[in-house]
Amino acid sequence: MSGSEETRPLVLITGASAGIGEALAQLYASKKYDVFLVARREEKLASFSKQLSKTHSINAMYFACDLSKPESPNLLLNQLRDRKLHVDVLINNAGFGLAPEFTNTSWAEQASFLQLMLNTPCELCHALLPAMRKQGHGSIINIASLAGYAPPGPGHTLYAASKAALIKFTQSLYLENKKYGLNIVAVCPGLTYSEFHDVNGQRDKLQNLPKFLWQTSDQVAQACFKAGNSKRAVHIPGLVNKALYTLNKLLPQRVSTQILKARHR
Numbered sequence: 708m709s710g711s712e713e714t715r716p717l718v719l720i721t722g723a724s725a726g727i728g729e730a731l732a733q734l735y736a737s738k739k740y741d742v743f744l745v746a747r748r749e750e751k752l753a754s755f756s757k758q759l760s761k762t763h764s765i766n767a768m769y770f771a772c773d774l775s776k777p778e779s780p781n782l783l784l785n786q787l788r789d790r791k792l793h794v795d796v797l798i799n800n801a802g803f804g805l806a807p808e809f810t811n812t813s814w815a816e817q818a819s820f821l822q823l824m825l826n827t828p829c830e831l832c833h834a835l836l837p838a839m840r841k842q843g844h845g846s847i848i849n850i851a852s853l854a855g856y857a858p859p860g861p862g863h864t865l866y867a868a869s870k871a872a873l874i875k876f877t878q879s880l881y882l883e884n885k886k887y888g889l890n891i892v893a894v895c896p897g898l899t900y901s902e903f904h905d906v907n908g909q910r911d912k913l914q915n916l917p918k919f920l921w922q923t924s925d926q927v928a929q930a931c932f933k934a935g936n937s938k939r940a941v942h943i944p945g946l947v948n949k950a951l952y953t954l955n956k957l958l959p960q961r962v963s964t965q966i967l968k969a970r971h972r
């Protein structure tokens with residue numbers, strides 16, 4: 708049960724002001740979930756939550772904060788406590804790509820990147836799981852990436868590493884919480900149309916890639932919704948992404964790394 712007067716379930720979505728998070732918020736609202744949206748752009752969250760409440764007759768709440776700061780998860784959890792909200796579905800989605808090579812960025816940038824991509828999702832899982840276990844229901848969807856399985860390449864150094872860690876973390880959480888009836892899943896999208904490649908400055912490099920390699924944020928959101936109700940630890944959305952994942956498993960790492968190197972050149 709959520710904290711709202713009617714008994715609608717509540718989904719908490721980080722990174723809900725754009726891309727996959729925005730599509731997830733639209734989808735869950737259309738399925739009559741109350742939504743709690745988190746991101747930094749307060750004006751976007753304010754107008755978006757207003758639109759969602761009006762269109763879908765649900766409660767849409769938001770909290771603007773920078774989840775790359777170590778104190779932010781606690782501020783967010785306090786908001787939930789103050790508003791007496793119980794989260795039924797947690798979606799750790801906020802993220803971005805830090806494209807330059809490792810030493811071409813400051814440690815401060817890398818540290819806040821890790822906070823956003825790993826520490827914050829882990830802390831939110833840690834805080835919200837006990838109530839879900841007690842209730843005997845609840846879902847956690849961690850938005851990882853196909854990059855977490857791809858062979859290593861230069862640049863984006865901690866991106867793939869953080870996504871690989873998020874996948875492993877989710878797989879363990881899934882096993883630990885299976886007996887409590889919880890659904891815990893890492894969703895691993897491939898290339899997805901969103902603001903992601905504008906934010907990390909890679910749009911020009913990628914715009915000539917064939918269209919079949921891309922999914923829309925709506926397609927990924929649909930896949931996440933299904934995955935959140937399935938009993939699986941990992942879900943890869945889309946046939947092309949599944950094929951790439953399988954190919955990578957079959958090829959010796961030496962070969963797949965060479966292919967990736969050639970693509971980088």
Ligand SMILES: NC(=O)c1ccc[n+]([C@@H]2O[C@H](COP(=O)([O-])OP(=O)(O)OC[C@H]3O[C@@H](n4cnc5c(N)ncnc54)[C@H](OP(=O)(O)O)[C@@H]3O)[C@@H](O)[C@H]2O)c1
Nearest residue numbers: 722724725726727746747748774801802852899901902903
């Ligand atoms: N697009 C892809 O090709 C792709 C592929 C695989 C996986 N993913 C993953 O999918 C997730 C969503 O990405 P997207 O493609 O939807 O990108 P996006 O359109 O750029 O959206 C990213 C969201 O994260 C929020 N965000 C970024 N930094 C934040 C911070 N410090 N604190 C709070 N919120 C923050 C942004 O909101 P504000 O700017 O308002 O804070 C925005 O709502 C990410 O975890 C990404 O790694 C994306």
